[in-house]
Amino acid sequence: MNFEDTLAKMLAAAKTATGTHWKDMSSYLEDEFARAKDEAAAIAMEVAHRTKTPEQAKIEMEAIEESLRDVRLAATVDVKAAAQDAINAALDVLRAAVNEAAKVPIF
Amino acid sequence: MLFVSSYDEVTDRSANELTTRTEIFLVRYAARTDETGNVIRSGKSYDSEAASFYNEARGTVDAMLLRSEQKEKNEEEIQILQDVRQQYDRLEASHRLGRITKNSAAGLHRTLRALLHVQLVKKHLATSKQPTTASPPS
Numbered sequence: 001m002n003f004e005d006t007l008a009k010m011l012a013a014a015k016t017a018t019g020t021h022w023k024d025m026s027s028y029l030e031d032e033f034a035r036a037k038d039e040a041a042a043i044a045m046e047v048a049h050r051t052k053t054p055e056q057a058k059i060e061m062e063a064i065e066e067s068l069r070d071v072r073l074a075a076t077v078d079v080k081a082a083a084q085d086a087i088n089a090a091l092d093v094l095r096a097a098v099n100e101a102a103k104v105p106i107f
Numbered sequence: 108m109l110f111v112s113s114y115d116e117v118t119d120r121s122a123n124e125l126t127t128r129t130e131i132f133l134v135r136y137a138a139r140t141d142e143t144g145n146v147i148r149s150g151k152s153y154d155s156e157a158a159s160f161y162n163e164a165r166g167t168v169d170a171m172l173l174r175s176e177q178k179e180k181n182e183e184e185i186q187i188l189q190d191v192r193q194q195y196d197r198l199e200a201s202h203r204l205g206r207i208t209k210n211s212a213a214g215l216h217r218t219l220r221a222l223l224h225v226q227l228v229k230k231h232l233a234t235s236k237q238p239t240t241a242s243p244p245s
Contacts, residue, residue: 017235021228028224032217039213045144046208056201056211063197063214070190070221073183074228080110081228085235087108 006097013093014086021082025075032071036064112181114229121171122222125164125191129212129219132160138208146208153202161199168192187222194218 040061047057098107136157138150151157172188175181194215201211 020231024228032220035213036217039210042140042142042144042210043213045142046140046210047144049140049144051138051140051144051146051206051208052201052211053205056204056207059197059201059204060211060214063194064217065214066190066193066197067214067217067221070187070218073187074221074224077111077183077225077228081232084108084110084232091108 003097006093009097010090010093013089017085017089018082021078021085025078025082028078029071029075032068036068039064109180111229111232112178112184114226114233115174115178118171118174118184119226119230121167122219122226125167125171126219126223128160128167129164129215132157133209133212136202136207137211138206140208140210146206150206150208152206153199157202158199161195161202164195165192168195184222184225187218187225191215191218191222 043052043057043060043064046052047054052060095107099105136151138146139148141147168188168191172185172192175184175188198207198212198215201207
């Protein structure tokens, strides 16, 4: 039994598990930042053209600011999910290696 | 090893239904503006029907919160739900002051998307490979 090889396999399994999460989170963040910029600009234009009052705009900008905090919360769940998948994938590799070496399921 | 609470189909469905009801409301009440900020389609002023919508939306969120609070490792979802409730408060406050536009709901939309994103992540975790445990020696 080669446990050095097992470490490499554990890392590879963990990396594969986190890859999907990272791609999802990255595109999610990019999309939300781009939207926030456009929305803030649009609200400013609406105030400039008296479509809405500055008081309304102030409330709506506060809503945008708060919503970006929710993006952070959602991204936190992404990171936790990635860690969960990575650790469980690595544990599966380790479990298989240990049980194979022991020739009985001990882990 | 679990860092994120399990996927809950009821919460996912409720979040999607709330989003749909919100969009239907906004189509009726929110004005549309062009890139210069001028109104190209008028919406509706705050009225008793709008007040009912905001109250029902907050009630739906409260029901979702009751369910989410029962689960461990669910702090982010609980906070997002509390923020969704506040976003309806803000949209209503703006609506009471005057005409709302699609952009008035930008914050609410983003918070709802955060809630839906969390549901998607949980669904993905639920369908990905689950950790296995050793069988007891026979």
